Amino acid sequence: MSLLLDGPRRYSDLRRVIDGISPRMLTLTLRGLERDGLVLRKVTPTTPPKVDYSLTQVGRTLSGQVSELIGWAEQHYAYISDSRRRYDEKG
Amino acid sequence: MSLLLDGPRRYSDLRRVIDGISPRMLTLTLRGLERDGLVLRKVTPTTPPKVDYSLTQVGRTLSGQVSELIGWAEQHYAYISDSRRRYDEKG
DNA sequence: CGGCATCCTTCCGGATACTG
DNA sequence: CAGTATCCGGAAGGATGCCG
Numbered sequence: 001m002s003l004l005l006d007g008p009r010r011y012s013d014l015r016r017v018i019d020g021i022s023p024r025m026l027t028l029t030l031r032g033l034e035r036d037g038l039v040l041r042k043v044t045p046t047t048p049p050k051v052d053y054s055l056t057q058v059g060r061t062l063s064g065q066v067s068e069l070i071g072w073a074e075q076h077y078a079y080i081s082d083s084r085r086r087y088d089e090k091g
Numbered sequence: 092m093s094l095l096l097d098g099p100r101r102y103s104d105l106r107r108v109i110d111g112i113s114p115r116m117l118t119l120t121l122r123g124l125e126r127d128g129l130v131l132r133k134v135t136p137t138t139p140p141k142v143d144y145s146l147t148q149v150g151r152t153l154s155g156q157v158s159e160l161i162g163w164a165e166q167h168y169a170y171i172s173d174s175r176r177r178y179d180e181k182g
Numbered sequence: 183c184g185g186c187a188t189c190c191t192t193c194c195g196g197a198t199a200c201t202g
Numbered sequence: 203c204a205g206t207a208t209c210c211g212g213a214a215g216g217a218t219g220c221c222g
Contacts, residue, residue, distance in 0.1 A: 011184055022216060027185065037174030048183040049222080058170055065159050072156055079149055083128030102204055113196055118205065139203040140202080 004039065005063055008054040038062065095130065096154055099145040129153065 009017075015026055030053055033039035038059035044050040055063070094100060094108055106117055121144055124130035129150035135141040146154070 015184095023185070024217090025215065028215085035175055035178040036171045037178075038171075043184095045222095046183095047222090049185085051184060058167060061167070062163060065156065065163055068156050068159070072153060076149060076152070080127045080129075084126055087126040087128075106204095114205065115197090116195065119195085134204095136202095137203095138202090140205085142204060 004053060004055045004059075005067075008042070008052040011051050011053070014053065033059070095144060095146045095150075099133070099143040102142050102144070105144065124150070 011026070011030075014030075015021060015023065018026065030039060030041065034041050037056055040054050040056050040059075042052045042054070044052070094105065100108075102117070102121075105121075106112060106114065109117065121130060121132065125132050128147055131145050131147050131150075133143045133145070135143070
């Protein structure tokens with residue numbers, strides 16, 4: 001979702017950025033977001049076809065919270081990794 | 092997580108509030124949060140035993156973002172439901 | 183290019199029964 | 203009370219192949 005903040009992205013672009021994701025999962029995820037009205041799917045029926053994904057108005061209202069969540073995760077990543085290691089090693 | 096903001100809660104309390112959750116899932120969830128260092132599990136070995144769950148210092152730093160997310164969800168619940176209904180009905 | 187259909191394996195998570 | 207143990211059905215999701 002936060003990947004779409006800078007504007008529309010094509011399917012293949014998203015696949016490249018979200019490294020390792022299968023086409024199936026990417027499509028399912030995008031379709032879910034589209035169904036929820038957070039992402040807009042715009043098909044241009046040329047050859048080769050072109051599909052742009054962008055945030056809807058409402059989708060953009062979520063971007064702040066998502067960014068904050070990402071920020072939190074980055075800030076506390078080391079702490080959580082440490083906590084897990086300690087938990088797994090003894091108890 | 093947001094349930095723990097007001098202070099420690101006992102296992103059975105959480106089970107009552109999160110209605111319908113199985114003991115297995117509640118334990119797994121709490122154990123995951125404990126492993127990540129977000130929740131503290133404090134056992135008092137009396138009869139009957141007593142276990143209190145509370146947020147750690149770091150766990151509390153996440154509460155703001157969680158609250159905002161909940162707020163967003165409540166605010167846009169109707170929109171999303173509508174979007175889904177329209178999506179499922181035609182396309 | 184941007185998918186969908188299908189197969190197949192994994193594992194999530196509910197139900198139930200039992201314990202310190 | 204606060205879990206653990208076990209069984210089990212169904213869903214999640216990777217791999218592969220095909221299509222407009």
